[in-house]
Amino acid sequence: MPSHSAKKVKLMKSRTIKVSNLARVEGEGGMYIRIRDNKVQEVRFNIFEPPRFFEAFLRGRRYTEAPDITARICGICPVAYLMSACHAMEDICGIEVGGRLRELRRLLYCSEWIESHGLHIYMLHAPDFLGYEDAIQMARDHGDMVQRGLRLKKLGNDLMTCLGGREVHPINIRVGGFYRVPTRRELERFIEPLHWAIDASKDTVARVASFPFPDYERDYEFVSLRHPDEYPLCEGRLVSNRGIDIDISEFFDYFEERHVAHSTSLHSVVRERDDYLTGPLARYSNNFDLLPPMVQEAAGEAGLGETCTNPFKSIIVRSVEVLYACHEALRIIENYERPEKPCIEAPPRAGVGHGCTEAPRGSLYHRYETDSEGIIRDARIVAPTSQNQKAVERDLHAFVSENTKLPDDKLTWQCEQAIRNYDPCISCSCHFLKLKVDRE
């Protein structure tokens, strides 16, 4: 059943379905689908969450403030904002944070993936496949699964708190590194829980792979970071399965943000082509070879190939990424030696810098221009959901076109599910969702 009332306004040839608010996505917006003679004429995301003007009020602030200010864009993926901002500013300062500090940053990123993916898999997405209105109802019949999700999420939260000072909007990250780095003992207490989490994540991959999935494949242009040596979190070149392979500083040479009337979030497109997809499906498909053998094996046993083009199977891919994040976190902690200094100096410089990291929902790009005093003169932030927005619309257009004969309530339900495939964060993109299907 739909998670909220689907109100039929018209019957027979001309029908309108309204859903007041799409549940289990972050932010506010709506969707409009117009169908004529069983053909989809138009699909629109009507994102009406107010623009938040972060790029404007970053101007005039110091370069050191960008990470903490931009982290406030999102309570679900603040680490992505912190890290993209830090990398961009370090690019301007001409420094590179490497070695143990870089490892700690990867660990911090792992905590966000565990926390965010864990929440989406168990609390927001699984109820769609198992036929429940929400995770609370699902808990009645699948308490073990919900409890596992809560425990995984708590592990991500605890790790975030250890490294970042608190579980939401961490405050221990700065340009050049950290304010304080943990002792080995502080991190060692996560070894046992991470061993549990790896087993739990393997089980999750197998469990979600048994869900019923629509037979639905899309021909996406997958865009993600790619690093020569590791599954991408914080660094790499931007690549796509259609030939893009660029330094992140070339972002706006290849990608363009366009304003559309029905959205306060900009749409991103590949300049020479059109929509593209970023996020778990893209990362996985562009970087499968970089996953550790144990993770590849779990994916294979779950029926995933080296690429995945069924957006409904994103829940499997997210589970694979949680497994990876737990594995990577354990590796980092087991090899951890406390850095001698929590950060390296990052003196201000005039220039332009770029940062791009892999938020749970996809690539998050930042570009800043500062003066010689380190004052921000210009800021550009391209969030994953705004990059994915057009692909989601196209996806829905294709999905509804193949399913126009479904009754309104089922179509509405599956459209909502299709949107949740992307774990969209509208608050990020406007820095979404009412659904309206108009049939004639």
Next chain:
Amino acid sequence: MKDHRTVIVIGFGNGFRADDAVGFFAAERIRDMNLPGVTVRCISGDGMSLIEEWTVYDRAILIDGTFSGLAAGTIRRFDALKEDVPVEAFRKHSTHSFGIPEITAMAGELGRHPAEVTVYGIEGADFTPGHNMTGAVRRAALALVARLARGELVPDGETR
């Protein structure tokens, strides 16, 4: 055996949003009292993880601002294990996070909760970002703290 009951007091809300800070305000006043057996936490994001940690306590007291149209400062008490906590009265901090009604409902479904879970809602009047808490709400919070200190937070066998 424990000497006395253990209690976790959890303030929910947003410290930068006027009366939405009332849960924090009340919890912090209780923290200042250093009461034996009483642990205090403030949660501004997702509180669902509480379910993984609060079972070690005998009792949980949750405090948050409400916006249900009652007079500012009105205090409402819910026994969360015996009655539903009204979703419409409690502010949700994010569609990706869960507030008191969802946490208590989920804990009930999973059977993972302290023996007693009490929710206090204090009706707010102003939830504007950057504003201070209103006088009526502040007075109500202090009255609730005093009431709890005389009653539900007193260890077994002691009187105040």
